[in-house]
Amino acid sequence: MDRPTLEAVAARAGVSKSSVSRVINGATTVAPSIREVVLRAVRELGYVPHAAARNLATRRTNAVALVVSDPPKGLVSDDPMFSAVVRQASRKLEAAGKQVVLMLAGSEDSRARVAQYVAAGHVDGVMLVSMHGADSLPATLARRGLPIVSLGRTNPAVPYVDNDNPGGADLAVRHLLRQGRRRVATITGPLDMIASQERLSGYTDVMRETGHRSIVAIGDFTRVSGADAMRQLLQDDPALDAVFAANDLMAIGALRTLREAGRRVPDDVAVVGFDDIEAARYTTPALTTVHSPMTDWATATVDLLLGLFEGGSGEPVLLPAELVVRESA
Amino acid sequence: MDRPTLEAVAARAGVSKSSVSRVINGATTVAPSIREVVLRAVRELGYVPHAAARNLATRRTNAVALVVSDPPKGLVSDDPMFSAVVRQASRKLEAAGKQVVLMLAGSEDSRARVAQYVAAGHVDGVMLVSMHGADSLPATLARRGLPIVSLGRTNPAVPYVDNDNPGGADLAVRHLLRQGRRRVATITGPLDMIASQERLSGYTDVMRETGHRSIVAIGDFTRVSGADAMRQLLQDDPALDAVFAANDLMAIGALRTLREAGRRVPDDVAVVGFDDIEAARYTTPALTTVHSPMTDWATATVDLLLGLFEGGSGEPVLLPAELVVRESA
DNA sequence: AAGGTTCGAGGGAGCGCTCCCTGAGAAGGA
DNA sequence: TCCTTCTCAGGGAGCGCTCCCTCGAACCTT
Numbered sequence: 001m002d003r004p005t006l007e008a009v010a011a012r013a014g015v016s017k018s019s020v021s022r023v024i025n026g027a028t029t030v031a032p033s034i035r036e037v038v039l040r041a042v043r044e045l046g047y048v049p050h051a052a053a054r055n056l057a058t059r060r061t062n063a064v065a066l067v068v069s070d071p072p073k074g075l076v077s078d079d080p081m082f083s084a085v086v087r088q089a090s091r092k093l094e095a096a097g098k099q100v101v102l103m104l105a106g107s108e109d110s111r112a113r114v115a116q117y118v119a120a121g122h123v124d125g126v127m128l129v130s131m132h133g134a135d136s137l138p139a140t141l142a143r144r145g146l147p148i149v150s151l152g153r154t155n156p157a158v159p160y161v162d163n164d165n166p167g168g169a170d171l172a173v174r175h176l177l178r179q180g181r182r183r184v185a186t187i188t189g190p191l192d193m194i195a196s197q198e199r200l201s202g203y204t205d206v207m208r209e210t211g212h213r214s215i216v217a218i219g220d221f222t223r224v225s226g227a228d229a230m231r232q233l234l235q236d237d238p239a240l241d242a243v244f245a246a247n248d249l250m251a252i253g254a255l256r257t258l259r260e261a262g263r264r265v266p267d268d269v270a271v272v273g274f275d276d277i278e279a280a281r282y283t284t285p286a287l288t289t290v291h292s293p294m295t296d297w298a299t300a301t302v303d304l305l306l307g308l309f310e311g312g313s314g315e316p317v318l319l320p321a322e323l324v325v326r327e328s329a
Numbered sequence: 330m331d332r333p334t335l336e337a338v339a340a341r342a343g344v345s346k347s348s349v350s351r352v353i354n355g356a357t358t359v360a361p362s363i364r365e366v367v368l369r370a371v372r373e374l375g376y377v378p379h380a381a382a383r384n385l386a387t388r389r390t391n392a393v394a395l396v397v398s399d400p401p402k403g404l405v406s407d408d409p410m411f412s413a414v415v416r417q418a419s420r421k422l423e424a425a426g427k428q429v430v431l432m433l434a435g436s437e438d439s440r441a442r443v444a445q446y447v448a449a450g451h452v453d454g455v456m457l458v459s460m461h462g463a464d465s466l467p468a469t470l471a472r473r474g475l476p477i478v479s480l481g482r483t484n485p486a487v488p489y490v491d492n493d494n495p496g497g498a499d500l501a502v503r504h505l506l507r508q509g510r511r512r513v514a515t516i517t518g519p520l521d522m523i524a525s526q527e528r529l530s531g532y533t534d535v536m537r538e539t540g541h542r543s544i545v546a547i548g549d550f551t552r553v554s555g556a557d558a559m560r561q562l563l564q565d566d567p568a569l570d571a572v573f574a575a576n577d578l579m580a581i582g583a584l585r586t587l588r589e590a591g592r593r594v595p596d597d598v599a600v601v602g603f604d605d606i607e608a609a610r611y612t613t614p615a616l617t618t619v620h621s622p623m624t625d626w627a628t629a630t631v632d633l634l635l636g637l638f639e640g641g642s643g644e645p646v647l648l649p650a651e652l653v654v655r656e657s658a
Numbered sequence: 659a660a661g662g663t664t665c666g667a668g669g670g671a672g673c674g675c676t677c678c679c680t681g682a683g684a685a686g687g688a
Numbered sequence: 689t690c691c692t693t694c695t696c697a698g699g700g701a702g703c704g705c706t707c708c709c710t711c712g713a714a715c716c717t718t
Contacts, residue, residue, distance in 0.1 A: 003450065003704095005703095005704055005705085006704065006705060006706095007704080007705095015667075015668085016667065016668045016669075017668085017669090017670095017704095017705080017706095018667070018668055018669075018670095018706085018707085019666090019667060019668075021705070021706060021707085022666095022667090024705095025706085029665070029666055029667090030666075030667090031665095031666070031667085034666090034667080048445065048448040048449050048450075049449060049704085049705075050385075050449065050450055050703085050704050050705070051384075051449040051450055051451045052380075052381045052382075052384035052385040052390070052450065052703085052704080052705095053381075053385050053673090053703070053704035053705040053706090054704080054705055054706075055380075055381035055384075055673095055705090056379075056381040056382050056385050056673045056674065056675090056703090056704080056705070056706090057672085057673055057704080057705045057706040057707080058673085058705080058706065058707095059673070061381070066431070082412050082416075083411050083412045086415070086431070087411075087433065090431060090432070090433050091433060091435075091439075094432075094433065094439060094442060099430065099446065099451070100430070100431055100432070101428065101429070101430050101431070102395070102415070102419060102429055102430070102431035103419070103423075103429070104416065104419050104420060104423070106420075110420075110423060113423060116377065117428065119377040120377050120378060120379065120380040121332065121377075121379055121380055121381065122380045122428070223607075223611065252611065256611065259613075278552075279608065282552070282581065282585065284588075284613060334673095334674055334675085335674065335675060335676095336674080336675095344697075344698085345697060345698045345699075346674095346675080346676090346698085346699090346700095347676085347677080347697070347698055347699075347700095348696090348697060348698075350675070350676060350677085351696095351697090353675095354676085358695075358696055358697090359696080359697090360696075360697085363696095363697080378674085378675075379673085379674050379675070381673085381674080381675090382673070382674035382675040382676090382703090383674080383675055383676075384675090384703095385673090385674080385675070385676090385703045385704065385705090386674080386675045386676040386677080386702085386703055387675080387676065387677095387703090388703075
């Protein structure tokens with residue numbers, strides 16, 4: 001029950017606390033004989049350094065907060081992005097010797113808790129995941145002055161890694177037009193998210209440039225909202241022949257609505273999504289979508305944070321977009 | 330940059346460190362006048378207690394490790410259970426004032442890291458999620474003597490909350506037989522997981538009892554493995570007319586294989602899954618499945634852990650199974 | 659051979675907080 | 689009125705570790 005202390009190890013090994021500390025921390029200025037006897041004592045006692053004591057003394061924690069915005073209501077159980085990003089980020093951070101503290105920032109309450117936690121000096125850095133643009137948290141945290149990065153752009157003060165959202169939307173819409181589609185609608189994400197805004201502007205830019213009329217419905221990145229938006233689009237413009245959904249989940253919802261409405265995909269209406277989540281491969285018909293590599297994305301964001309620890313500049317990173325053509329368009 | 334200390338607050342308020350400490354920690358034996366002046370100083374200085382120092386002094390951390398087993402290869406991006414459980418558990422724990430440290434236990438390496446982390450006294454308790462039965466980690470951690478619970482049964486020494494797996498399988502298989510299905514196959518999960526074993530035995534028990542032959546293929550809970558297993562089953566017994574898959578992901582894989590093989594579902598072959606993930610509602614045909622309420626499950630597990638903190642006994646909890654009949658069977 | 663270097667071990671002062679203990683003053687009892 | 693009891697603020701010793709500083713010993717250098 002009683003954990004052995006540094007001092008106990010020192011006593012057992014017959015050396016000073018300082019020497020034990022040096023061995024533990026891998027200092028090179030230790031005689032091999034001492035190193036040996038210390039390591040043996042450590043093993044025999046099952047000594048593990050006390051984290052809190054070490055943090056207190058060094059004023060560092062070796063931990064990083066992974067702050068994930070809680071999803072909108074209704075999107076609770078099945079969020080592929082969450083799973084992929086959190087997993088990959090955890091892996092990378094752990095591999096870099098950082099402990100990962102996962103925090104959800106949903107309610108005002110939890111938001112305050114995150115700020116409090118960071119202020120308490122629990123972590124050396126923060127990685128935000130897909131916060132809404134309007135969120136106050138990024139700004140609050142950035143003001144603290146400790147390293148912080150964001151997966152997806154949020155606050156100007158926060159270094160980020162992002163998809164080429166406008167580029168991806170551009171690819172998707174041009175692909176549809178190239179196929180001879182004339183009435184191309186879009187289903188947007190929540191408009192307080194920068195990713196949504198960018199994907200929308202990518203769409204409208206192409207439409208304007210090519211002299212087509214924009215047809216827009218607003219969703220919130222959930223499957224249900226996609227289905228609803230699609231219903232509305234069909235009502236607004238029964239003759240539409242293509243839809244660009246700002247993410248795959250909504251595209252999947254749209255597919256369902258189209259099937260229920262008796263429209264064939266892609267014959268009557270073509271559908272393109274965004275994200276290329278795994279489920280996109282398993283819909284009928286399989287979803288054509290803009291590939292945004294979650295895993296690479298998480299990796300790049302972690303690297304950005306680790307770079308900041310090393311005194312890096314935190315230059316934003318933009319991941320290239322790529323269209324994956326399957327059956328739906 | 331320099332965080333204010335307790336002492337700074339005390340100086341500003343013109344009282345002793347002890348008094349400030351009492352106010353911060355809500356001790357009742359403080360005169361209102363002192364409380365007031367202290368709170369003002371805290372506000373003015375923006376004081377936040379230093380976590381490490383507090384942990385050192387109290388020998389408690391107010392943090393809980395959430396240890397999630399890394400999924401088998403191939404199941405990286407899209408794991409609905411992970412998402413739902415982690416989210417709900419985080420919410421509940423944070424609501425109880427516990428910090429959540431998420432850790433993935435995949436490789437031997439990461440497993441050692443978890444053990445090390447816990448040994449370092451970083452956390453007051455541990456919550457395991459869906460560890461494999463053969464895993465050494467639960468036993469290792471349990472030996473440490475600090476509160477630990479498991480979502481899903483693993484090691485006998487670890488209090489757990491689990492689905493009624495045999496009961497669920499029983500419901501599913503009897504449902505199929507009641508429909509007049511005669512050749513009911515099953516696709517199992519990885520057999521080193523207790524959940525897999527129980528769902529399998531639930532199946533075999535009913536089959537034996539009712540005088541039917543078991544037809545078994547082994548999967549690993551991934552979509553792909555479900556598709557593969559289904560292919561093999563069709564080869565083994567082309568005349569089969571029903572399949573019970575040990576989880577929904579595999580059931581979805583099986584649906585795909587069946588479609589490719591030209592079998593109609595449910596007309597030619599009925600399919601039942603297990604878990605009732607959100608995606609089960611959106612397959613064609615919609616999946617009949619055993620509902621296991623991830624959210625309740627996570628909640629119950631957290632409650633079990635919080636109970637242990639309060640000196641509870643850690644009596645295991647079993648959640649009732651329920652069949653959700655949709656279109657696939 | 660004597661002084662100058664270098665190298666590496668030990669000593670000890672914190673890091674910021676909690677909590678036990680002391681003691682002053684107020685309150686109550688005889 | 690004096691003494692006991694109670695209440696509550698302050699003092700200070702840790703919690704376990706790091707890291708700077710000192711100092712002895714070994715090794716060079718001239």
